[in-house]
Amino acid sequence: MDGRALLLVELGAVVLGLGVLARLAGRFGVSPIPLYLLAGLAFGDGGLLPIVTSEGFIEVGAELGVIFLLLMLGLEYSAGELVTGMRTIAPAGLVDFALNFTPGFVGGLVLGWGYAPALFLGGVTYISSSGVVAKLLNDLGWTGNRETPVVLSILVFEDLAMAVLLPILGAVALGGKPSAAFISIVVAVSVLVAALAFAYRQGDGLGNLIFHRSDEVSLLSVFGLALLVAGLAESIHISAAVGAFLVGISVSGEGAARAEFLLAPLRDLFAGVFFVFFGLSTNPRDIPKVLLAAVILGLITTTTKIVGGRWAARREGIGRSGQIRVGLALIARGEFSIIIAGLAVGVSGAEDLPALAATYVLLMAIAGPLAAKLGDPSRRKTVPAVH
Amino acid sequence: MVRKLAVSGVGGRSRRLGQPQSPSIDGVTFRGGAVTTKSLKITLQQEMSLTEIRETPLPGVGQRVEFVSEDGNRIGVIHHRTGKRELFVCPPEDPDVVGLSLRLSDDESHALADALGGSSVVESLNHMAHQIEGLAIDWLNVDPDTPFVGKTIGDARVRTRTGVSVVAVIRGDAAFPAPGPGFGIEAEDSLVVVGTTEGIEAVRDILTSG
Numbered sequence: 367m368d369g370r371a372l373l374l375v376e377l378g379a380v381v382l383g384l385g386v387l388a389r390l391a392g393r394f395g396v397s398p399i400p401l402y403l404l405a406g407l408a409f410g411d412g413g414l415l416p417i418v419t420s421e422g423f424i425e426v427g428a429e430l431g432v433i434f435l436l437l438m439l440g441l442e443y444s445a446g447e448l449v450t451g452m453r454t455i456a457p458a459g460l461v462d463f464a465l466n467f468t469p470g471f472v473g474g475l476v477l478g479w480g481y482a483p484a485l486f487l488g489g490v491t492y493i494s495s496s497g498v499v500a501k502l503l504n505d506l507g508w509t510g511n512r513e514t515p516v517v518l519s520i521l522v523f524e525d526l527a528m529a530v531l532l533p534i535l536g537a538v539a540l541g542g543k544p545s546a547a548f549i550s551i552v553v554a555v556s557v558l559v560a561a562l563a564f565a566y567r568q569g570d571g572l573g574n575l576i577f578h579r580s581d582e583v584s585l586l587s588v589f590g591l592a593l594l595v596a597g598l599a600e601s602i603h604i605s606a607a608v609g610a611f612l613v614g615i616s617v618s619g620e621g622a623a624r625a626e627f628l629l630a631p632l633r634d635l636f637a638g639v640f641f642v643f644f645g646l647s648t649n650p651r652d653i654p655k656v657l658l659a660a661v662i663l664g665l666i667t668t669t670t671k672i673v674g675g676r677w678a679a680r681r682e683g684i685g686r687s688g689q690i691r692v693g694l695a696l697i698a699r700g701e702f703s704i705i706i707a708g709l710a711v712g713v714s715g716a717e718d719l720p721a722l723a724a725t726y727v728l729l730m731a732i733a734g735p736l737a738a739k740l741g742d743p744s745r746r747k748t749v750p751a752v753h
Numbered sequence: 754m755v756r757k758l759a760v761s762g763v764g765g766r767s768r769r770l771g772q773p774q775s776p777s778i779d780g781v782t783f784r785g786g787a788v789t790t791k792s793l794k795i796t797l798q799q800e801m802s803l804t805e806i807r808e809t810p811l812p813g814v815g816q817r818v819e820f821v822s823e824d825g826n827r828i829g830v831i832h833h834r835t836g837k838r839e840l841f842v843c844p845p846e847d848p849d850v851v852g853l854s855l856r857l858s859d860d861e862s863h864a865l866a867d868a869l870g871g872s873s874v875v876e877s878l879n880h881m882a883h884q885i886e887g888l889a890i891d892w893l894n895v896d897p898d899t900p901f902v903g904k905t906i907g908d909a910r911v912r913t914r915t916g917v918s919v920v921a922v923i924r925g926d927a928a929f930p931a932p933g934p935g936f937g938i939e940a941e942d943s944l945v946v947v948g949t950t951e952g953i954e955a956v957r958d959i960l961t962s963g
Contacts, residue, residue, distance in 0.1 A: 442812075447810065450810075451812050500813065500814070503814075507841075507851050507854050508851065509811070509817075509831055509839060509851075510817065510819075510829055510831055510839065510843065510851040510854060511849055511850055511851055512843075512848065512849040512850075513849060514811065514817075515809050515810070515811055515817075518811050518812050518814060519812060521812075521813065522813070684849065687847070687850070744847050744849070744850040
């Protein structure tokens with residue numbers, strides 16, 4: 367086979383493989399993310415069946431995957447929702463940050479990685495997986511529960527926190543003098559605040575501008591704008607993901623609803639490619655030596671999520687069983703941990719970070735939903751919900 | 754009996770059933786008929802003020818609307834951003850947890866709403882009409898070509914001429930309870946009027962001929 371034929375065959379095999387895994391995940395009601403990661407590990411360097419030809423293509427696909435994930439995340443919220451959400455949940459969100467960022471950060475230092483990689487590990491352990499948690503609430507029928515707004519508000523806070531964290535980590539990853547890093551952080555945060563203020567002020571304006579009765583026009587406009595802004599953001603070291611997130615926030619109203627519908631299939635495809643790519647670039651032979659660290663971190667950060675969640679729920683006057691459910695719902699880590707770990711490529715001292723992050727997410731994406739299912743104090747023996 | 758809900762979420766707000774968001778006649782006061790007014794108001798308050806509806810935004814998911822029924826069930830609907838609606842009931846033993854949930858498509862929710870008895874306005878008005886003999890309530894549609902389009906309720910001198918009160922104006926999905934004399938009438942409005950059967954007929958004539 368020549369190069370082009372091989373490229374198509376490899377890509378086809380990867381995407382078809384994703385399809386099989388997604389079907390499997392659906393059958394068992396689990397998130398497909400850990401399965402995609404495992405597939406990536408199996409196909410990568412040092413894995414069972416290394417693929418070579420299409421790696422360049424998959425790398426670009428993975429880049430697009432991050433942009434889609436963040437763009438869709440932004441589309442889910444309007445700037446107004448973010449601002450009101452922030453106001454009410456800020457104390458709980460900060461506690462959640464302190465409790466869950468610290469274990470990763472300290473863990474990185476204990477492992478002797480130095481400050482920069484430790485910051486990334488803090489980011490990995492901090493952010494819960496919006497995707498896994500949303501699916502969990504839906505599957506367990508918790509959406510109507512009294513405590514659910516607390517869970518969702520904490521997720522909103524985390525997503526915004528990530529928009530602040532990503533440029534900071536990006537600046538750290540670039541290295542250079544602390545003063546240079548400081549300047550790029552200041553620039554990043556100011557751009558972020560300005561963009562949020564713009565999105566808050568203009569309401570549905572941008573959404574209406576983009577929205578067109580032709581789906582083709584809407585799709586191309588949103589996607590094009592997201593790529594453009596992502597590229598510009600990357601060029602001033604704010605991280606492409608944050609650029610895409612800001613575009614998502616700025617588009618609201620009917621335009622956003624339609625764009626979400628149109629982009630969802632593309633997000634599924636490219637996010638899948640992104641997880642595979644992360645698995646590909648992680649050497650599975652590194653996993654045994656980080657396994658113990660991942661398990662310990664997992665245990666600690668399961669506890670800290672529960673503690674933080676309970677505290678947040680108690681502040682809102684939620685009963686004891688609801689408090690526990692808030693904590694349990696937030697345990698799962700997933701896409702955002704991987705995105706943050708993906709940024710650390712090339713940071714000196716962070717050589718073991720991809721393997722540790724992959725192992726950690728594998729554990730937490732499976733343990734989170736399981737803990738929520740089994741740990742719910744109000745769990746009934748029979749399932750009364752009708753779906 | 755007014756049930757106050759415990760704070761049930763972040764950024765939630767509560768409203769009484771029938772504030773202007775949905776057509777209803779909460780807030781209607783009656784000026785004529787001094788004898789019947791009082792009992793009517795009491796009846797209305799007992800009927801309408803029982804239920805406190807609470808709305809909570811669910812960021813990324815949609816909106817939750819809920820109330821507590823008299824026997825302690827927390828009953829609510831989640832309006833998903835996708836357009837789906839989820840009806841849920843939390844039993845009194847554990848009001849924090851959903852005991853039953855039903856996912857409804859657009860059509861199914863309309864079917865259910867119809868089955869439950871449609872709009873609360875019609876229901877309350879019918880109920881009111883049963884309470885007082887001789888009292889009639891009717892909805893009058895404002896024809897686009899009546900002379901009163903663009904004028905105010907005061908201009909039409911409805912009550913002076915017929916003794917009938919305009920107690921609410923329904924415009925599209927919005928209801929304006931207790932419109933003042935300065936309230937402007939628009940084409941396609943529906944006027945909710947209370948009075949005698951003859952009086953309402955007279956108003957109907959005024960609306961068409963001026």
